[in-house]
Amino acid sequence: MNRDHDRSKYTLGVIQMAMEEKTENNILHALDLCEEAVREGAQVILLPELFSSPYFCQKEDVARFHYAEEINGELKTRFSAFAEKHGVAVVVSFFEKRAHGLYHNSVQVLDADGESLGIYRKMHIPDDPAYYEKFYFTPGDLGFKVFHTRFGCISPLICWDQWYPEAARIAALQGATALLYPTAIGWHPFEKDEYGARQLDAWITVQRGHAIANGVYVAASNRLGHEAEEGQDGILFWGASFICDPQGVMLALGSHDKEEVLLADIDLEDLESIRCNWPFYRDRRTDAFADLQKRFIDSSTPGTVY
Secondary structure (H helix, E strand, O other): OOHHHOOOEEEEEEEEEOOOOOHHHHHHHHHHHHHHHHHOOOOEEEOOOOOOOOOHHHOOOHHHHHHOEOOOOHHHHHHHHHHHHHOOEEEEEEEEEEEOOEEEEEEEEEOOOOOEEEEEEOOOOOOEOOEOHHHOOOOOOOOOOOEEOOOOEEEEOOHHHHHOHHHHHHHHHOOOOEEEEEEOOEEOOOOHHHHHHHHHHHHHHHHHHHHHHHOOEEEEEEEEEEEOOOOOOOEEEEOOOEEEOOOOOEEEEOOOOOOEEEEEEEEHHHHHHHHHHOOHHHHOOHHHOHHHHOOOEOOOOOOOEO
């Protein structure tokens, strides 16, 4: 099929990769995997969260702010050139230095001509053992965004955003037909045997739920491999990157231990058919959703908000 003349369908490529200490090697490796994705037909490419470095948030260390770069930094320059050369769109995760002492966990969406369509800044910032992101990242202030690439309308959300149905809904209401999640998630090694299966299942299930409830394609691009600080257990990133369709059907699923390029078609005619048969948008009671803007509602004391 000649996709240059078919705007109802495009091929999404999801990169699953492991990272090392040296930034330059990670960038080169990511570019190699993107080349592989292009050879296999990808037109929109999604990279993992913070792929140019090790997952540095496992400890709080001001020296690690050196991983950050400005919006028009090295990653934009190199991946813009790649996008223009191959005529593909690329979703590039990066540690953004916005100003002295002000940093974000961001993605930049580069269109098929190499031009930036803009950035999204991670809205939900976790703070858990070995995920000390609040030390490094200021919460996003751009809201949930969509970007109209040459091939289709996408919304990049980032990792911890994956768990929030409100984020997925707002992105879909703006016209996104694919939600793309750069991700860095894994097991604490000492928990894996007891809790690993249910943690992984919850992660996949909640995102498939976003696909179904919103009638959108969903993709997650995760890193893999064991990354550990000296004297710590570290994180065993579980891979399992995937692409699912608007009914939650898995179109591609990555392994737990292998670098891969996952591919699937984003079919807008199929999406339209699914939404017409499952008319969630038609039946939404928008007049009854004001309470979603409240932090908590104590149902035992009507009218009391906490």
